Amino acid sequence: MGLFDLFKKTDKVGKDSAIDSKEIIKDVKETNTNKQVVTKLSYHPDWQVPQEQKYIFNFLANELEPLKPNQLSLAAINIDVNQRTGAWDVxxxxxxxxxxxxxxxxxxxxxxxxxxxVIASKTFNMKELGSIPAESARPWVFTFEKNTLQVDELPEEGWKIAFNLVSLRGHQLDLDDSWKNKLSEDQIKQLEKIVKDLPKLGKTEVNFTGFQIKLMDDQSLAVSILLRNGNEKSVNLEQLPLEIYDANQKQIAKGYFKLDPVLSIQPNSTKPWTFIFPKEMVNAEDADLSSWTPRVPQK
Structure with missing residues (x-):
């Protein structure tokens, strides 16, 4: 089956997912008009489109609703299942x-x-679409392989294909209000730099990185940790077993924290948090705190 065979007379335009172009394109020169934009059909320059397919594309393009100025949009048409591979051709x-x-x-x-x-997620090389002209609509097929799908059945009417803005905005600092209120602007900038310079997380990785430790006068131990979430959805912590090891890999604290309210780490974000170990949970005699490591013990 060729590319154009995927587009059929029975296809219909479904839900539209539009965003402001500034979400994706930086320093873009926008138009200041409020006039709605009717997008014109545009083909990839390498396509040799048969006449019958042109009729189908024109019919579908005429169903598209106008956009607001300065938007990028994905307008759903239909999903075909590849019977050989199980992939969805969207x-x-x-x-x-x-x-x-x-x-x-x-x-x-x-x-x-x-x-x-979310029923499927994938990163695409959008350069393959070529240059998209001003005020235009380009038909395309986005293939989601079986391992990118989170469900087995095709979705009911009303599904959408949408931009993953979480991945587009990059990894960010997720500051709780209690931290925002006590940190200066310079301290927040320093934290943002620390987060930016850390190794990149995997897409499903959750990582705990220590950045500040202090043995208090009452022999309790205060540790500040960067809770890092590489997922595209929030991670909620209700309870956390935690161990702290010094530069010599000696365990100097061990505790179990119940978090009420639940501590939520936003998608693709890092949240700093401080945990206080009471002195009875601490064994810091002769500890070397020149470097240290937090660990979540595995069952």
């Missing part, structure tokens, strides 16, 4: 209502069901 229009052509790089996309739940 047909959609990539639309650009900017007054200039754009070309994009790697970008994460979601498939969402009618309730907004």
């Amino acid at each position: 047909k959609a229009f990539f639309r650009n209502s900017l007054p200039k052509a754009i070309e994009l790089g790697e970008m994460g996309l979601y498939l969402l069901d009618k309730d907004g739940k």
Whole structure:
């Protein structure tokens, strides 16, 4: 089956997922008009489109709703299942209502069901779409392999293909209000730099990195840890067993923390948090705190 055979007369345009172009493109020159933009059909320059397929594309493009100025959009059409591989071929229009052509790089996309739940996720090389002209709509097929799917059944009507803004914005510092209120602007900037310079996390990785430790006068131990979440969804901590090891790999503290309210770490973010070990949980005699490591013991 060829590319154009995937687009059929029975296809219909479904849900549209539009975002402001500034979410993706930095320093873009936008138009100041409030006039709605009717996008024109655009083919990839390498395509030789048969006449019958042109009728189908034109019919589908005429169903598209106008966009607001300066938007990028993904308009769902239909999903075909590859019977051999189990992959989903997701047909959609990539639309650009900017007054200039754009070309994009790697970008994460979601498939969402009618309730907004993620049912598939994948990073695509959007350069393959070529340059998308100003105020245009380009038909494309986004293939989600079986291992990128989170469900077995095709979604009901009302599904969407959408931009994964979590992956686009990059890893960020997630500061709790209690931290925002006690830190100066310079301290926040220093934390942001620390977070930025840390090794990149895997997409499903959760990592705990120590950054500050202090043995208190009452022999309790205060440790500040960067709770790092590489996932594309929040991680909620209700309880946390935690051990602290000094530079010589000697265990100097061991405790179990119940977190009430639940400590939530936002997607693709790092949240700093301080844990206080009471003195009865601490064995810091002759400890070398020149470096130290937090560990979550595995059962």
